[in-house]
């Protein structure tokens with residue numbers, strides 16, 4: 569099977585490419601490398617430098633790629649940025665996905681796995697969150713992802729698209745070749761490790777008075793390789809539409825637990841500054857992933873905090889300047 573990976577120069581997309589190649593798939597990467605990295609695409613993998621907002625180019629690129637399926641990771645992904653630049657988020661995430669869907673329809677490609685997010689749930693009332701929980705996004709990023717999910721439903725009905733939209737909670741960890749190199753970095757684990765690399769003065773904890781066992785917020789983390797494997801399992805099941813699928817472990821980790829894991833794994837002290845809660849941050853977000861288990865047979869095997877921190881730390885030590893260390897990024 570030949571698969572087009574949009575956003576294959578980014579964090580999760582590059583790991584998905586690595587796992588697809590390992591599983592024997594033929595891969596084509598489509599990315600405009602706005603926030604991705606050319607060296608993240610392995611030598612020998614076909615690479616199309618294309619902006620999904622460019623409809624004609626996207627239609628041409630998908631047609632010429634001759635693929636059987638698409639994994640669609642490309643997106644603008646920062647919640648805070650989406651609040652100050654909503655137009656860009658709707659353009660990249662919604663218009664870009666619309667162009668991709670039109671291109672797939674025209675090229676006769678009917679299988680799609682679309683990266684969605686827990687942000688579609690907004691502030692959930694019950695935990696763990698199931699796929700049937702109300703979707704009430706509280707920022708343009710989450711809204712843009714939900715809009716795409718809704719577009720997929722109609723494309724399935726009218727054009728025979730078969731799709732899955734895994735909803736990720738928090739993704740962490742690395743492989744030997746691929747890790748997290750975001751600019752700006754907003755994710756908790758790489759931010760903590762950047763403190764240890766001397767790139768930030770301290771690690772900020774926002775809120776110590778949440779109604780959680782240690783007072784800090786709890787989030788659900790999945791190792792990026794476990795996540796990529798869920799996509800491959802979904803690809804194999806796309807003889808029918810699978811719809812939204814939560815990817816999490818249900819056992820969240822608190823910020824203090826992450827700090828402890830970082831110190832334990834790296835054997836260093838992490839300078840921490842404690843501050844007030846941030847507006848819009850719920851105390852806990854954890855997923856019910858029984859649908860992923862039931863439909864895909866997915867069971868995360870690497871998603872312990874020590875494994876996620878340890879693999880990320882090894883990648884950061886080998887790539888202190890990110891992909892710049894591997895050539896032009």
Ligand SMILES: NC(=O)c1ccc[n+]([C@@H]2O[C@H](COP(=O)([O-])OP(=O)(O)OC[C@H]3O[C@@H](n4cnc5c(N)ncnc54)[C@H](O)[C@@H]3O)[C@@H](O)[C@H]2O)c1
Nearest residue numbers: 575577578579580600601602603604619620642643736739
């Ligand atoms: N990282 C997480 O914890 C997380 C959580 C939930 C959902 N997601 C979703 O997973 C996907 C991948 O996230 P990531 O962390 O790897 O992000 P990333 O920023 O590392 O990768 C996104 C990639 O998309 C490319 N891209 C952006 N706009 C494009 C465009 N117009 N045309 C072509 N390519 C474009 C970027 O250059 C980049 O390579 C995203 O859709 C994101 O919304 C990520």
